[in-house]
Amino acid sequence: MRRQNLGAVLRFVHLHGPTSRAELTSRLGLNRSTIGALAADLAAAGLVTEEAPTTARRAGRPSLVVSPCSTRVHATALSIEPHRLRAARVGLGGRILDLRETPRPCGASPLDAVVPLAELVRAMERDLSDDTRGAGSAVAVADTVREADGTVRVAGADETLVAALDTALASAGRGRPGFVAGDLADIAALAEHTRGVATGVDDLVYLHGDPGLSAGIVTGGRLVVGHGGRSGKVGHMVVDPNGRRCGCGSRGCWETEAGSDALLRRAGAPPGTSPVAVLRAAALGDAVARDAVHGVAEWLGFGVANLVNVFNPDLVVFGGTLRELYAAGAGTVRRRLDTMALPASREHLHLRAASLGADAPLIGAAELAFDSLLSDPLNAPGAVGASGQ
Amino acid sequence: MRRQNLGAVLRFVHLHGPTSRAELTSRLGLNRSTIGALAADLAAAGLVTEEAPTTARRAGRPSLVVSPCSTRVHATALSIEPHRLRAARVGLGGRILDLRETPRPCGASPLDAVVPLAELVRAMERDLSDDTRGAGSAVAVADTVREADGTVRVAGADETLVAALDTALASAGRGRPGFVAGDLADIAALAEHTRGVATGVDDLVYLHGDPGLSAGIVTGGRLVVGHGGRSGKVGHMVVDPNGRRCGCGSRGCWETEAGSDALLRRAGAPPGTSPVAVLRAAALGDAVARDAVHGVAEWLGFGVANLVNVFNPDLVVFGGTLRELYAAGAGTVRRRLDTMALPASREHLHLRAASLGADAPLIGAAELAFDSLLSDPLNAPGAVGASGQ
Numbered sequence: 220m221r222r223q224n225l226g227a228v229l230r231f232v233h234l235h236g237p238t239s240r241a242e243l244t245s246r247l248g249l250n251r252s253t254i255g256a257l258a259a260d261l262a263a264a265g266l267v268t269e270e271a272p273t274t275a276r277r278a279g280r281p282s283l284v285v286s287p288c289s290t291r292v293h294a295t296a297l298s299i300e301p302h303r304l305r306a307a308r309v310g311l312g313g314r315i316l317d318l319r320e321t322p323r324p325c326g327a328s329p330l331d332a333v334v335p336l337a338e339l340v341r342a343m344e345r346d347l348s349d350d351t352r353g354a355g356s357a358v359a360v361a362d363t364v365r366e367a368d369g370t371v372r373v374a375g376a377d378e379t380l381v382a383a384l385d386t387a388l389a390s391a392g393r394g395r396p397g398f399v400a401g402d403l404a405d406i407a408a409l410a411e412h413t414r415g416v417a418t419g420v421d422d423l424v425y426l427h428g429d430p431g432l433s434a435g436i437v438t439g440g441r442l443v444v445g446h447g448g449r450s451g452k453v454g455h456m457v458v459d460p461n462g463r464r465c466g467c468g469s470r471g472c473w474e475t476e477a478g479s480d481a482l483l484r485r486a487g488a489p490p491g492t493s494p495v496a497v498l499r500a501a502a503l504g505d506a507v508a509r510d511a512v513h514g515v516a517e518w519l520g521f522g523v524a525n526l527v528n529v530f531n532p533d534l535v536v537f538g539g540t541l542r543e544l545y546a547a548g549a550g551t552v553r554r555r556l557d558t559m560a561l562p563a564s565r566e567h568l569h570l571r572a573a574s575l576g577a578d579a580p581l582i583g584a585a586e587l588a589f590d591s592l593l594s595d596p597l598n599a600p601g602a603v604g605a606s607g608q
Numbered sequence: 609m610r611r612q613n614l615g616a617v618l619r620f621v622h623l624h625g626p627t628s629r630a631e632l633t634s635r636l637g638l639n640r641s642t643i644g645a646l647a648a649d650l651a652a653a654g655l656v657t658e659e660a661p662t663t664a665r666r667a668g669r670p671s672l673v674v675s676p677c678s679t680r681v682h683a684t685a686l687s688i689e690p691h692r693l694r695a696a697r698v699g700l701g702g703r704i705l706d707l708r709e710t711p712r713p714c715g716a717s718p719l720d721a722v723v724p725l726a727e728l729v730r731a732m733e734r735d736l737s738d739d740t741r742g743a744g745s746a747v748a749v750a751d752t753v754r755e756a757d758g759t760v761r762v763a764g765a766d767e768t769l770v771a772a773l774d775t776a777l778a779s780a781g782r783g784r785p786g787f788v789a790g791d792l793a794d795i796a797a798l799a800e801h802t803r804g805v806a807t808g809v810d811d812l813v814y815l816h817g818d819p820g821l822s823a824g825i826v827t828g829g830r831l832v833v834g835h836g837g838r839s840g841k842v843g844h845m846v847v848d849p850n851g852r853r854c855g856c857g858s859r860g861c862w863e864t865e866a867g868s869d870a871l872l873r874r875a876g877a878p879p880g881t882s883p884v885a886v887l888r889a890a891a892l893g894d895a896v897a898r899d900a901v902h903g904v905a906e907w908l909g910f911g912v913a914n915l916v917n918v919f920n921p922d923l924v925v926f927g928g929t930l931r932e933l934y935a936a937g938a939g940t941v942r943r944r945l946d947t948m949a950l951p952a953s954r955e956h957l958h959l960r961a962a963s964l965g966a967d968a969p970l971i972g973a974a975e976l977a978f979d980s981l982l983s984d985p986l987n988a989p990g991a992v993g994a995s996g997q
Contacts, residue, residue: 373952422835434918438832438839445827445920446811449952456914457948459849469948525845529823529918531834559846559858563762563838 221257224249225596228257228264232287233311233411233593239272241282244466258285264597265352266292287312294588295356295388296574298334298403298580299323301365301429309585311354311592313414315578317343326366328464329380355588357399358384359406359580362433362452371431371466373449376400403427403580404443404451404565407573408435410583411536416574423534424526425573426453428541430479430494432522438530444502454478458521476518479540485511494540498547516548520555527560527568538573545572610846611640614985616644618655621676622700622982623802628661630671647674653986654741655681655700656730678739683977684777686747687792687969688712688721689752690818695728698974700743700981702803703968707734714757718769726776733761738996744977745790747773748795748969751841760820760855765789788976792816792969793840793927794831796962797824799972800925805963812923814913814962815842817930819868819883821911826945827919843867847910865907868929883929887936905937909944916949917958927962934961980994 227247232238238246244254261267262285269283274608289310298305300323308317323332338356351570360376377400385398401409408425411417417425421440427433432454436443443450454474455467462471475481479494486497486508500508523535545552549570558566575582616636621627627635634906650656651674675812678957687694694709712721725747749765766789774787792797797814800806806814810829815897816822821843825832832839842981843863844856851860868883873887875897889897912924926934934941938959945954964971 222948301765352875369742373950436918438834439826439830441828441830443827443832445953445954446922447920447956449920449950450918452917452920452950452953455917457910458845460847460910467950521849522735522845525914526918528841528844529825529839529915530832530837531836533835561841561844561856563836564834567836586718598955 222595222597224253225257225261225504226594228254228285229261229287230595232267233283233313233589236312237284237286239268239282239284241277243285258283261285261596265350266592266596289314290316291350292352292592294354294585295343296581296584296588297336297340297358297384297474298354298584299329299360299365299429300338300403301361301582304336304339305331305581306336306343307581307585308343309581309588311589313585317583318581319343326364326579327486327537328364329360329374329376332384332510333380333383333387336384340388354592355399355590356384356388357401357406357584357588359401359403359435359584361403361429361451363431364433365466369466373452375402377451393447399584399590401466401584401587402433402435402448402451403429404433404436405444406583406587407538407575407579408437408536408583409442409586410575410579411538411573412437413586414575414582415536415579416571417534418538420534421529422532423536424523424530424532425536425538426523427539428479428537428544429539430474432474432478432541434526436530436532438532453522453526456522458518458525473518473522477515477522479544481518482511482544485514488551495543511545512547513551515544516551519544520552521559523570524556524559524565525553527564531564533567534569534571536571536573538575538579539577542572542576545570611984611986613642614646615983616651617643617674618650618676618985619982622702622978625647625701626673626675628671628673629658632674639647646728647672647959650674650985654739655981655985677707678703681743681981682740683743683974684732684745685970685973685977686725686745686773688718688725688747688749689792689969689974690750690820693721693725693728694970695725695732696970697732698970698977700978702971702974704738704970708732709971716751717753718749718763718765718773721725722769722776725773728927729777743981744788744971744979745773745777746790746795746977748790748792748973750792750818751838752820754820754855758855762841764837786970787972788979790973790976791824791837791840792818793822794824794833794974795976796927796964796968797826797925797972798831798975799964799968800927800962801826802975803964803971804925804968805960806923806925809923811919811921812925813912813919813921814925814927815912815930816928817868817926817933818928819863821863821867821930823915825919825921827921842911842915845911845914847907847914862907863910866904866911868933870907871904871933875901884932887932890936901933901936902940904933905940906944908933908937908947909941912941912959913945913948913954916945916953922956923958923960925960925962927964927968928966931961931965934959988994 278551289312292311296307305320362375364374381398404427425435434451434453455472457471458473459471462482463475465472501512630773659906678701681700682697685696751764753761753763757783770787793816806812814824823842844861846860848860852864854861
C-alpha cells in the first residue's frame with residue numbers, strides 16, 4: 220500500500236510537474252499527513268525536492284511544493300530510426316537533458332546499431348557528475364528495414380537486440396538495469412498518450428510516417444501489441460489490389476500510396492528529397508506539388524477510414540513525417556473520411572497532428588524506462604543505494 | 609476475498625463442468641478445507657450440487673464432485689440477427705436448455721424486436737417450475753440493418769434498446785436484473801474465446817458472416833470495443849477502390865466482395881438463396897459454383913491478410929455464414945495470406961472454423977448474463993432469496 224502511494228505521488232509530479240502538497244492531497248485522495256510523509260520519504264531518497272512556493276497566493280502557512288529531481292534522476296532513451304540513431308538522457312519529469320545522434324546506413328539491421336548507440340551513451344555519460352542516477356533504459360526500434368534496392372523486411376525489437384544492448388551499455392559506463400524495448404510507432408503512441416495530444420484519450424490510432432507507415436494503437440486505454448508484438452503494420456494493408464509493387468513483396472500496400480516516397484514520386488522529386496520541400500512548394504502555389512499533396516492525402520484518408528471502421532477510435536494522430544503532410548492535406552483527409560467511414564464511427568472522431576514531434580520516440584522510451592522506478596520508488600534502481608554501481 | 613474465492617469455484621465448474629474437490633484444490637491453488645467450505649456454501653445457495661463420484665478411481669475416501677446446477681440456475685440469452693430473433697434459456701455450465709425463434713422482417717430496427725422477443729421469453733417461462741432461478745439476461749445485436757433496397761445502416765445495441773427490453777421482460781414474467789447488450793460479432797467472439805475454438809487464445813480476430821461481415825477482436829485477452837462501442841465494422845473496410853457500390857454509401861467494401869451476397873452473385877443464384885446451396889453445388893463439381901467459391905475466398909483472404917498485418921493475431925476464426933465458406937475455400941484463403949500478409953505476422957498464425965456454430969451469439973450472451981452471478985455468487989440475483997421476485 221505504501222509502495223503504491225509512493226508511486227502515485229512520484230508519478231503525479233513526474234507527469235504534471237511541481238505540485239503543492241495541498242494539491243497532491245486533493246488530487247490523489249489521500250490525507251494531508253500521509254502526503255507529507257510520502258513526500259518526505261521521496262525527498263530523502265533523492266527523487267523529489269520540497270520547497271516553499273516562491274509566491275504565497277493565500278493567507279496562512281503555504282503548502283510545500285513537491286518537484287521531481289529532474290536533472291539528478293534520469294532515464295536513458297534510445298531510438299533506432301530508418302536514417303539515424305539517437306540517444307537521450309531524459310530527466311524525471313520528462314524533459315530531454317541531453318541528445319546525441321548519428322546517421323544510420325540504409326539497410327543496416329537493428330543489431331548493427333548496438334555499437335554506435337553504446338558510443339553515444341558513453342559520450343553522454345562522460346560529463347555526468349557522480350550524484351546522478353540512471354533509473355532505467357529503453358529503446359524504440361523502427362519496425363522495418365529498407366534495403367538499398369527497396370526491399371522491406373520486418374525487423375523490430377527482439378530479445379537478441381535487447382541482450383546485445385544490455386551488454387554493450389553495461390560495459391559503457393555505470394551499471395543500469397535490464398533494457399526495455401518496443402516498436403517505435405507503439406512507443407511514440409505511448410508518448411502522445413502520456414504527455415502529448417492524446418493525453419486522457421483511451422481509444423486512439425497513432426500513425427507514424429518514417430517514410431513507411433506504421434501505427435501504435437490504443438484501445439480501452441491499453442496498447443494493442445499482438446501475439447508476436449508485431450501489430451500495427453498498417454502500411455502493409457493493401458488499399459489497391461492493382462497498385463504498385465511494394466518492397467514487402469505484396470502489391471498496392473498503403474505506404475506505397477500514402478508514404479512520403481509516394482509524395483516525392485508524384486511531385487517528380489528525386490528519392491532522398493525531404494518531403495517538407497514538396498510541402499513548402501505546394502504552400503507556395505506550385506501546381507505539381509499541390510497535386511502531389513492532394514493525391515497522397517486522398518490515399519491517407521482512404522486508409523484512415525478503413526482503420527476508423529475497424530477500431531472506432533476517438534482520435535487519430537498523425538506523427539513522424541505524416542505530421543506535416545496532414546497539416547497540408549487535412550481537408551482532403553477529412554473529405555475522404557466523410558465518404559468512406561461509417562457515420563456511426565466518424566461522428567465523434569477527432570483528427571490531430573502529433574504534438575511531441577520528432578522527440579516522441581525518445582520521450583516514450585523514457586516513460587517505459589521510468590516505469591519500474593515509478594512502480595516502486597524506494598526499491599528501484601533510481602533510488603539512492605540501489606543504482607547497481 | 610471469500611467472495612472472490614466463491615466466484616472462482618463457481619466459475620471453474622461453470623466453464624469446466626463437474627469437478628472433484630481434489631481437482632479444484634489443485635487447479636485453484638486453495639487448500640482442501642477452504643475448497644470444502646466454499647463448495648458447501650455454493651451448494652447451500654442452490655448453485656452447485658455435491659455428490660460422491662460414481663466410480664472411485666483410487667483407494668481411500670473419494671473426493672466429492674462439485675457440479676453446477678445446470679437446469680435450476682439459468683440465464684436468458686437473446687439474439688437480434690438479420691433474419692431472425694432468438695431467445696434461449698442457458699443453464700449454468702453453458703448448455704442451452706430451451707431455444708425459440710421467430711423470423712425478423714427485412715429492414716426492421718432493433719427496437720422492433722422488443723415485443724416479439726418478450727413473447728418468446730414469456731412462452732419459455734410459462735412452463736418453468738417455481739424453483740428455477742434467472743441469473744441475468746443479455747442480448748446480442750447484429751450491428752447493421754439492411755433495408756429492402758440494400759441500404760445498410762449501423763444500428764446495434766444502444767441504451768434505448770436495453771431500456772425497452774428491460775421493461776418488456778420485467779412485465780413478461782419473473783423479475784430479473786438489468787439487461788446487458790452487445791454487438792453480435794463481439795459476443796460470438798467472446799463465446800468462442802470462452803468455450804469454443806479460441807479458448808485460451810489472447811489475440812484473435814473472429815469474423816462473422818451474416819450476410820455482411822463484422823469482427824469481434826480480442827487483443828491481450830480483452831475485447832476491442834472502441835470509443836462508441838462500434839469497433840469491428842471490418843465489412844466496410846474498402847478493399848477495392850473501383851469496386852461495387854455498397855449499401856453503406858461507400859464503394860468496394862470488403863463485404864461486397866467476400867460476403868455471402870457476393871457468393872450468390874458470382875454463382876448466378878437469386879438473392880435469398882442459401883449460400884450453403886452454392887457450396888454444395890461446388891462440392892459436387894459444378895464449375896460456376898466452384899469459380900464463385902474460389903473468387904469469394906480470394907477476397908476473404910485479401911481482407912484477412914489486412915487484418916493480420918494490423919493486429920498480428922494468433923488465430924483467425926471464421927463464424928456465422930463464413931464457417932462453411934472457409935471450409936470450402938481454406939486453401940485459397942491461406943494462399944492469399946501467404947502473398948499478402950507480412951511473414952513475421954503470418955508465421956505463427958492459425959486459421960480455424962468456429963466451433964460453436966449458430967449458437968455462439970446465445971452462448972456468448974449467456975456468459976455476459978452470468979457474469980454478475982460469477983463475480984459475487986451469494987449476493988447476485990441468481991442466489992436463493994435474491995431473485996427479485
